[in-house]
Amino acid sequence: MTGTRDVSTASAAPAPVRPRRPHWLLTPSSWTPLQRWGVTALGLVLALGATFLLDPYRNYLLAVGTAYLCAIAGLSLLVGRTGQLSLGHAAFMAAGAYAFAFTSNALADESVPSLVHLYAPFLVAIVVAAALGAVVGIAGARLHGPYLAGLTLALVLALPALTSLMSDVFGGDAGLYVSVERRPEWLSQLIADEQWQAWVGLGAAALVLGVLAQLVRSPYAIRMQAVRDDESAARLSGIDPRATRVTMFGISAATAGLGGGVLAYVTQAASPGAYSLSFSLFLLVAVVIGGVGTLAGAVWGAVVLVLVPELTSSITEALPLPAELSQRLDGNLAIVVFGVILVVVMLVAPRGINGAVGSLVGRLRRRRP
Amino acid sequence: MSTVLLLLGAGLARGAVFALFALALVLIWRATRIANFAQGAMAVTAAYVAYLVLIGTGSFPLAVVVVLLAGAGIGVGVERGLMRYLPTASPLNAIIVAIGVVMVLTGLLGILFGADYKPISVPFSREPITVGSLAIVSPYTLFVFVVIAVVVAGIGLLFTRTSLGLAMRASAFDEEVARLNGVRVVRMRTLGWMLSSAVGGLAVLLAVPTELGLNPHSGDLLFVNAFTVAIIGGLDSPVGAVVAGLGVGVLLTIVTTLWGATVGPIAILLLLVLVLLLRPQGLFSLRKARLA
Amino acid sequence: MTQPHARATTVSAIALALAGALVLSSCSTPGAAEQPGLTDTSVKIGTHQPLTGPAAASYAPISAATAAYFDYVNDQGGINGRTIDYIVKDDGYNPATTQTVVRELVLDDDVFAILGGLGTPTHSSVLDFLNDNDVPDLFASSGSAAWNQPEKYPNTFGFQTDYVTEGMVLGQHISDEFGGKTVCLLGQDDEFGTDVQSGLEKILGADGLAEVQTYSVSNQDVSAQIVAMQAAGCEVNVLATITGFTALAIGTAAQLSYFPQWVSSSSGADYGPLAGYLGDAAPLLLEGFISDNYLPDASESDNKWIELFQDINDKYNKGAPFNGSVVYGMAMGYLFAEALLHAGKQPTRESLITAVQSGELKGSGLVPLAFSKTDHNGYVGAGITVVHDGVQASTGERWVRDGDKVVAYDKPPVELLSGGVPSN
Incomplete structure (x- = not known):
């Protein structure tokens, strides 16, 4: 977690001696808000174009990955910037998914313009998850470390109980079917359904990354950091630690909610089993592996989260193992690999992949004459 | 009246295991x-080691001894092998590494033993202790009470x-002062891990015979319930852990x-929220420990 | 320090884009074949099953048995000269994973059909995807009523007797044999429990159950529920429980010296695994244990189907424990083989559906199959089985559902022909 500090206090750090001023595109820390939005939009366009290279199944995986990315990015800032550990972020994704399901199903019965049917459920998903996040944030604002972790843990474990208790509303274990607005008519000749889902997911992820990128460069980021590092000092400088924590918790729950909405849109389902404790822990793993508190790290984390299970299952399928052993290996191997990566990253490279890439690039640059 | 007695017996039996496991959390x-x-x-993991001994020898008392030893060994391993090398920058690091340990251990147990439940039977008569015509507790439950006491x-x-x-x-309260007074702080920390992990293993081993059997995930729900219990009791109060359990x-x-089994986890969540809002230091803790 | 980090963000992004494109694009887009997964010599089908996670313990043996049955069929030359290539994907009983693996099967592996996708919450989540993509979704494995919606899901078919019907069959047996006794229910806190309850109440009346208790799969302590049933004076306890919890309920009650008549739904009544959970006391505790079943019981060693399945299990399944799950998996495989045979020499996804709806499939059960254009239920009734001296055997009493009641069924069960490989 030390790595996060370097990025965000960039302006305060002594400027290194540089021979030449590089192009503005290469120095994200100096971008103006407008430039940041521009780069986000550029990235989105490139990513949308890249989906033409993928077959439907990979596009589906990409869409799922973007949903993860929304949640991971928010969680990463929560853990890295205000030092609040949530083990229950899957619950906020679930809140978003169910809110999306209710809204989308209700709109499907009405004759609303298709754009409304497409966007309104996402908006509701964000709002509902943010509201739930604020409530939990208020309950947890005075707490730190293990207490908040324990509270969020209990939250995610109560989720399946809640859905089966009110199964008339939430559809029990089977969850809800989500009737969604599909791709526009004129596009259906051009792209497959899965590619369209990837587009929707990429749009949501770009929105999340764009907003959070503005947030971490805003004065508010310094407040969050002050609260994390020394609460008493922060209070003395007129910062309200509780309000700051609750706000950040709400924001990160909102992005998780949007992620849940994307997942509900892509899979056309909202069910408690999809947002289990182990999924919640996977989100945290992705945050740590990518690099806590950084947005680029969140992207790395989402990639690892999608690819590692794919890789381990193709490895176990490729190995000539007895059926029973390969059955045992299949799901468990991914869990072990995640666990090992998590521990190793924490002990060896606490700044995650993003930090490792950073120091590698730094070393290469220094070596150059 | 008879129903109340029956429920009390069942509840105390369940609570005793929570209490023991919460005690392990408090110790550490x-x-x-x-x-x-x-x-x-x-x-x-310790309980799986004991399970292997149990199917090898058939002796439950031996399994109890083994679970204590294995638990202590695992505690030392995790402390000396991992926790000691943690970057101390943030208290969150310990939690994150612990979650890594959870994933590695449950994954490995799943690979080694499979996902099926391994029943553990105990050599106690299944005849219940009766009061009047009603069965209150089984002898095994009584045995659990005695062990926990x-x-x-x-x-x-x-x-x-x-x-x-x-x-x-002393070393937990203030490392520096303890060290200056000649306490071997590092050794005390290891001892804490040993003790806690042995007690935790014992709690799982005692719980399994009343459940389906041993499974890589046997500890998940127990952990959350016991964690809630520990917070309610006050994380640093052994007495609190037992009473709250x-x-x-x-x-x-x-x-x-x-209201049905479904309500259980929700009740736990509400209880936790309530305690954290009203008395965040726990019911039995004297110090304000958990405010940032 | 600032520079490398700022640079890292950009480099990360570019590296990611490249890495992503490389990894993902290395797998080319599949061509649109005439019939996916079908060649002149083979047909590729897939399924999703819980091979890991808590549900794996009870269900993983099913797909292994299906695979063994297909190995047997393939060794006999397959169906219409085609061998069956059966791909099993693990979903850990998690609907989110189900959605991913089923898309992988359909979009990436190009399977011809999905067979026996297991679990209500898991399989429900892919109904729309499979029907939108016109993939035959045969014999979904659970007793949910959701599989029987021919108008909404024309490609989806059930397999086992639905839970409501099971409840009705058990209710009928109870009202015939235990009239006047106090009847109670311990049910899982989902559709399984509530459907069995509604089936029982159709027969026993709305107030026919004196006490209804529920359990949750995540909590393995049922003492509170058992104590409540004991206190309510329950004499006949119906169990809508999965196998582990059937054992837990009976064992917990025995520890409290409570020995009511247990009556269980087929989903949690398999003698072999139950005995495994209950240990040495099993023969004593399970004596007189009543349940329903639509397939022959694994311990009926003189039944021709069981004889064959046992044989296949020894030869192709490495002698895995022979229990109800194995019978289930093989009966599933047999039914698919039958459907494939009736789909013709050049089967299409359409002709496979037509074959199932034709009503010509006989299956291997104790009761008939319901399949028609307007009914996508599988087996429509069940027989009653009782445990006696450690053998769980059919009493011969069989019922099929007819609207809101059940009627006795007395036609002989399906005969085993041509060595268990369907042929014309």
Whole structure:
């Protein structure tokens, strides 16, 4: 977690001696808000174009990955910037998914313009998850470390109980079917359904990354950091630690909610089993592996989260193992690999992949004459 | 009246296991100020070792001894192998590494033993203890009560009556001062991990015969319930852990009977929120410990 | 320090884009074949099953048995000269994973059909995807009523007797044999429990159950529920429980010296695994244990189907424990083989559906199959089985559902022909 500090206090750090001023595109820390939005939009366009290279199944995986990315990015800032550990972020994704399901199903019965049917459920998903996040944030604002972790843990474990208790509303274990607005008519000749889902997911992820990128460069980021590092000092400088924590918790729950909405849109389902404790822990793993508190790290984390299970299952399928052993290996191997990566990253490279890439690039640059 | 007695018996039996496991959490918190989120997985691993001994020898008392030893060994392993090398920048690091340990252990157990439940049967008569015409508790439950009473008493004595206990408390309270007074702080920390992890293993081993059997995930729900219990009791209060454990056990049993098993986890969540809002230091803790 | 980090963000992003494109694009887009997964010599089908996670313990043996049955069929030359290539994907009983693996099967592996996708919450989540993509979704494995919606899901078919019907069959047996006794229910806290309850109440009346208790799969302590049933004076306890919890309920009650008549739904009544959970006391505790079943019981060693399945299990399944799950998996495989045979020499996804709806499939059960254009239920009734001296055997009493009641069924069960490989 030390790595996060370097990025965000960039302006305060002594400027290194540089021979030449590089192009503005290469120095994200100096971008103006407008430039940041521009780069986000550029990235989105490139990513949308890249989906033409993928077959439907990979596009589906990409869409799922973007949903993860929304949640991971928010969680990463929560853990890295205000030092609040949530083990229950899957619950906020679930809140978003169910809110999306209710809204989308209700709109499907009405004759609303298709754009409304497409966007309104996402908006509701964000709002509902943010509201739930604020409530939990208020309950947890005075707490730190293990207490908040324990509270969020209990939250995610109560989720399946809640859905089966009110199964008339939430559809029990089977969850809800989500009737969604599909791709526009004129596009259906051009792209497959899965590619369209990837587009929707990429749009949501770009929105999340764009907003959070503005947030971490805003004065508010310094407040969050002050609260994390020394609460008493922060209070003395007129910062309200509780309000700051609750706000950040709400924001990160909102992005998780949007992620849940994307997942509900892509899979056309909202069910408690999809947002289990182990999924919640996977989100945290992705945050740590990518690099806590950084947005680029969140992207790395989402990639690892999608690819590692794919890789381990193709490895176990490729190995000539007895059926029973390969059955045992299949799901468990991914869990072990995640666990090992998590521990190793924490002990060896606490700044995650993003930090490792950073120091590698730094070393290469220094070596150059 | 008879129903109340029956429910009380069932509730106390369930609560006793919560209490023991919560006690393990309290022990490690007192020794290191770490909330050990890997406690469940570590305990289940120790219980698997005991399970192997049990099917090998058929002796349940031997399995109890083995689970204590294996638990202690795993505790030392995790502390010396991982926790000691943690970057101390943030208390979150310990939790994150602990979660890594959970994933590695449950994954490995799944690969080694498979996902099926391994039943553990105990050599106690299945005849219940009756009052009038009603069965209150089985002899096995009584045995669990006795074991837990012995462990709790032992730990109480250790901390209040021995110099070792004093040294452990001192090093947890203030490392620097303890070190200046000649306490070997590092060794005390390891000892804390050993003790806690042994007690946790024992709790799982005692719980399994009343459940389906041993499974890589046997510790998940137990951990959350016990963690809630530990917070309610006050993370640094062994007495609080025991009392809150028994209380939560009875409460859960009543809730289950009245409104169905589904309500259990929700009741736990509400209870936790309530305690955190009203008395965040726990019911039995004297110090304000958990405010940032 | 600032520079490398700022640079890292950009480099990370570019590296990611490249890495992603490389990894993902290395797998080319599949061509649109005439019939996916079908060649002149083979047909590729897939399924999703819980091979890991808590549900794996009870269900993983099913797909292993299906695979063994297909190995047997393939060794006999397959169906219409085609061998069956059966791909099993693990979903850990998690609907989110189900959605991913089923898309992988359909979009990436190009399977011809999905067979026996297991679990209500898991399989429900892929109904729309499979029907939107016109993939035959045969014999979904659970007793949910959701599989029987021919108008909404024309490609989806059930397999086992639905839970409501099971409840009705058990209710009928109870009202015939235990009239006047106090009847209670311990049910899982989902559709399984509530459907069995509604089936029982159709027969026993709305107030026919004196006490209804529920359990949750995540909590393995049922003492509170058992105590409540004991206190309510329950004499006949119906169990809508999965196998582990059937054992837990009976064992917990025995520890409290409570020995009511247990009556269980087929989903949690398999003698072999139950005995495994209960240990040495099993023969004593399970004596007189009543349940329903639509397939022959694994311990009926003189039944021709069981004889064959046992044989296949020894030869192709490495002698895995022979229990109800194995029978289930093989009966599933047999039914698919039958459907494939009736789909013709050049089967299409359409002709496979037509074959199932034709009503010509006989299956291997004790009761008939319901399949028609307007009914996508599988087996429509069940027989009653009782445990006696450690053998769980059919009493011969069989019922099929007819609207809101059940009627006795007395036609002989399906005969085993041509060595268990369907042929014309």
